[in-house]
Amino acid sequence: MRAEALSLVDKIKQSMALLRRHLDWDVAIDRLAELNAFAEDPNLWNDPGKAQKLMQERTRLDSSVSAWRTLERELQDAIDLIEMAEAEGDEDMVADAESSLRDLAKFASGREVEALLSGEADANDAFVEIHSGAGGTESQDWASMLLRMYMRWAEQHGFKVDLMEDHAGEEAGIKSATIQIKGPNAYGWLKTESGVHRLVRISPYDSNARRHTSFASCWVYPVVDDNIEIEVLDKDLKIDTYRASGAGGQHVNTTDSAVRITHIPSGIIVACQNERSQHKNRATAMKMLKARLYEQELQKREEATSALHESKSDIGWGHQIRSYVLQPYQMVKDLRTGVESSQPDLVLGGDLDKFLNAALAARVHGGPEGGVEDIG
Structure with missing residues (x-):
């Protein structure tokens, strides 16, 4: 794998590690399962204020977890594609895969910053x-x-x-x-x-x-x-x-x-x-x-x-x-x-x-x- 591709892979992995640590992954997965169970409760909306807060939390958490899983999947796909293209000597395919890595690095960086906006009052005016x-x-x-x-x-x-x-x-x-x-x-x-x-x-x-x-x-x-x-x-x-x-x-x-x-x-x-x-x-x-x-x-x-x-x-x-x-x-x-x-x-x-x-x-x-x- 060429130097630029290796650098991009390292950058994406660093972003993923920060995202996972910031989420406190195991706690986040358990909490998301709990919120999904709440969402299926027909009595949830008896208290609209509480329901709205829970659904907002669920949406934010689901977005963060989904983003991490998307990064994991697409990073592995790009790595596999580059390795296959290099083995076949297909420079055009290598270039396309490296371009995908650059886009993925930008996405990872953006999600990393968004993940930082999860403090107790960050969503407020x-x-x-x-x-x-x-x-x-x-x-x-x-x-x-x-x-x-x-x-x-x-x-x-x-x-x-x-x-x-x-x-x-x-x-x-x-x-x-x-x-x-x-x-x-x-x-x-x-x-x-x-x-x-x-x-x-x-x-x-x-x-x-x-x-x-x-x-x-x-x-x-x-x-x-x-x-x-x-x-x-x-x-x-x-x-x-x-x-x-x-x-x-x-x-x-x-x-x-x-x-x-x-x-x-x-x-x-x-x-x-x-x-x-x-x-x-x-x-x-x-x-x-x-x-x-x-x-x-x-x-x-x-x-x-x-x-x-x-x-x-x-x-x-x-x-x-x-x-x-x-x-x-x-x-x-x-x-x-x-x-x-x-x-x-x-x-x-x-x-x-x-x-x-x-x-x-x-x-x-x-x-x-x-x-x-x-x-x-």
Whole structure:
């Protein structure tokens, strides 16, 4: 077998091993059999909520198990075909079999990433919270660019985006904003984006056209389902109302309808201003708070460090996950995985998938952790 074919076979086998380990194969097979038995029970749909959850779990598990079995079967078929073609000296058949291996390697890689989206809250919608760093207008403008990047990524994937609250900057950009992204596995895809993002560019606000470095932070947390119980005590809350600052007509701008909730024990602060009534904004803000507390618990379970996920941490050197350099050259580099792009305009326009895929894969592969690197 030629070197390229051997390399592809090894790559596919590595993906299969990761998939099998991630599934916990024996447990997955037993659970799928159990779910198939539940599906045949005529009384299952007496509780539609429970039935829907079980059927969703069954569909995801069956898809993962079927994908692994497909990989096993098609890999062996390709190996047998190559060996037969080489024995007969049929170069055209060898080329066709190697082409099949390349397609199979792509399929294996895709299934490997999809398998990573099986965490407890990965299927949920996501809140994305953006904060500008020190630096006034420059960082506030960068924060608005970052917010737009995630909104465009969501739109390109057919997800719905709702603006929950935004705090406009004095001259341009935003001090902070929160959006809700609604779509399949929204949290699973975006959960690795929490951290500090750095921009290097010639400032449009500097009359001397000097190069500036700006920082903004991103926090991603899952929207919690109604059946997830998160205990929040009234005595632990500080609730403030204020006048909404964004667009929304006369009602929004003349009443204290916006709500900010501070969870005193954790220091978590959430705010909502997109609803027209204070009551609705308070209900939504409470939902956001519970989501933050739930995400905090998920991070503890995953033994993740809190430095990258603490919105009150210093937004600057030492907490970065990605650098976006527009001057003196053009480069976007993820400091955790080493993934790069020489087209920052596309990345800032929402082309994030290769960064998301690499960061998710690094969680299982144990990929490189990014130190702080001085780019530009």
